[in-house]
Amino acid sequence: MSDRGILIVLSGPSGAGKGTICAALRQQMPNLVYSVSMTTRAPRVGEEEGVSYFFRDKEEFQRLIKEDAFLEYAQVYDNFYGTPKQHVMDLLAEGKSVILEIDIQGAMQVKERFSEAVFIYIVPPSLDILSNRLRDRGTDAADVIDKRLSKASSELALAHRYDYIVVNDVLPDAVEKVASILRAEACKIKRNKEKIQYIYKQYGGKKE
Numbered sequence: 001m002s003d004r005g006i007l008i009v010l011s012g013p014s015g016a017g018k019g020t021i022c023a024a025l026r027q028q029m030p031n032l033v034y035s036v037s038m039t040t041r042a043p044r045v046g047e048e049e050g051v052s053y054f055f056r057d058k059e060e061f062q063r064l065i066k067e068d069a070f071l072e073y074a075q076v077y078d079n080f081y082g083t084p085k086q087h088v089m090d091l092l093a094e095g096k097s098v099i100l101e102i103d104i105q106g107a108m109q110v111k112e113r114f115s116e117a118v119f120i121y122i123v124p125p126s127l128d129i130l131s132n133r134l135r136d137r138g139t140d141a142a143d144v145i146d147k148r149l150s151k152a153s154s155e156l157a158l159a160h161r162y163d164y165i166v167v168n169d170v171l172p173d174a175v176e177k178v179a180s181i182l183r184a185e186a187c188k189i190k191r192n193k194e195k196i197q198y199i200y201k202q203y204g205g206k207k208e
Contacts, residue, residue: 006097015152016122065080120164127153
């Protein structure tokens with residue numbers, strides 16, 4: 001009596017804490033898996049086919065684009081990156097929930113192709129706090145940080161296209177909010193058709 005898994009799309013500006021939230025969720029929810037992306041870039045040391053990425057050449061990637069084989073894709077400089085549709089569908093059919101940590105542009109592509117997904121936008125409490133987080137990381141130059149902050153401001157104008165928005169002020173609280181969203185989504189009638197049919201059968205009831 002296994003129903004399909006849920007596709008969760010998580011977005012937010014760099015420094016919002018998306019990766020940390022995803023890692024915490026996967027510890028709480030063993031049935032939650034990351035989707036493996038496809039790329040045309042060469043494998044790096046230690047990367048494995050089908051685990052780190054699906055590695056394909058540009059000719060095959062472009063053929064797959066024409067076949068509408070991606071939930072979303074983008075070209076980054078000289079390489080392509082995308083989420084293979086069939087891979088995600090297979091995982092969902094197995095009853096596993098799949099999480100995509102992608103930007104707004106990718107999320108909107110997914111929304112066009114798979115509107116049943118759950119779209120969650122993660123934001124910091126303020127741009128000042130986001131700025132402090134980015135500077136505290138010590139990984140980006142000042143001009144890069146300024147670009148990230150500017151991009152974060154413009155992206156917020158599209159946040160209304162998501163189903164939920166979660167403010168990552170206190171990390172454990174933000175993780176619990178996202179977990180609560182996923183638990184509630186898993187209980188929706190439309191996601192539990194097989195269970196509902198089983199219940200009707202057990203109680204001798206009929207659908208109205």
